Amino acid sequence: MTRLFPVVLLATSLLTLAGTLTPAHAGQRKFAFTYEATTSPQGAVEFENWVTWKHDNAADAFDFRHEIEFGITDRLQLGFYLADWSYSNEEGAVYKHSAVEVIYNLTNPTTDLLGSALYAEVLVGDEEIELEGKLLLQKNIGKLVFAYNLVLEAKWEGDDFDERAGEFAQTLGVSYEITRNFSAGIEAFHEVPLPDWSSAEDSIVFAGPNVSVRFGKFFATAAVLGQLTHIADEPDVQSRMILGCDF
Numbered sequence: 001m002t003r004l005f006p007v008v009l010l011a012t013s014l015l016t017l018a019g020t021l022t023p024a025h026a027g028q029r030k031f032a033f034t035y036e037a038t039t040s041p042q043g044a045v046e047f048e049n050w051v052t053w054k055h056d057n058a059a060d061a062f063d064f065r066h067e068i069e070f071g072i073t074d075r076l077q078l079g080f081y082l083a084d085w086s087y088s089n090e091e092g093a094v095y096k097h098s099a100v101e102v103i104y105n106l107t108n109p110t111t112d113l114l115g116s117a118l119y120a121e122v123l124v125g126d127e128e129i130e131l132e133g134k135l136l137l138q139k140n141i142g143k144l145v146f147a148y149n150l151v152l153e154a155k156w157e158g159d160d161f162d163e164r165a166g167e168f169a170q171t172l173g174v175s176y177e178i179t180r181n182f183s184a185g186i187e188a189f190h191e192v193p194l195p196d197w198s199s200a201e202d203s204i205v206f207a208g209p210n211v212s213v214r215f216g217k218f219f220a221t222a223a224v225l226g227q228l229t230h231i232a233d234e235p236d237v238q239s240r241m242i243l244g245c246d247f
Contacts, residue, residue: 028221030147030185031175032187033189033240035147037147039105039117047066049067049244050063050064050067051063051064051241054238055239061087062086063096067081076102076105077104077105083095083098084096099123103118105117109145110140115139116136118133119136127157130153131155133152135150136149137150143177148171165194166197167192167193169189173210182212183212184210185210189205190203205227206238208225217247220242221244222241
């Protein structure tokens, strides 16, 4: 019951907000782990704060991100991760890295047969460089939103960046707009680590519910995913909340 308390409290708070807030105007994420193919309109500026909680039988850890996004054109979005940092009982607060991301929208998820976008990210930290590419697919059907991400990541670590690794991942999300202020659905995350690019380790699968609340220029999106596989070195549960504001 103790482990479920943060989830219950979060869901109750978001449901309460959904019933009392005015119609939304902010652009918001409907998913916490899956990117949508749409981009911010030209001139739009959005600030986001992320927190991801990872739990296993041994410990709890928290990852934080502070990001600002700019709509360069109606199809091109530029984002800066001002700081990614983590907190755990063992290490305390530790700065990890900063990054730049670019998303270019190709097709519209409502008016075209299938919405699509390309995503690229360059991440630099202390003794760490990471490149990440994604294909973002999305389809809107009435109040339903379907989103899929195909992800490939390459990472170099160490004093001379001679330790290399990679990762293949997929995410899938489905969200239903219950009211103009509140959406709910499910997300799934599939990850295959590629240590040293020489072989693939066991696949890891997470799945669980998500909710999104919109109120004026603000939004809050959260998901709680449980591990469906039995990989001992991975979290049993990971939960993410994104709080955003348009300027």
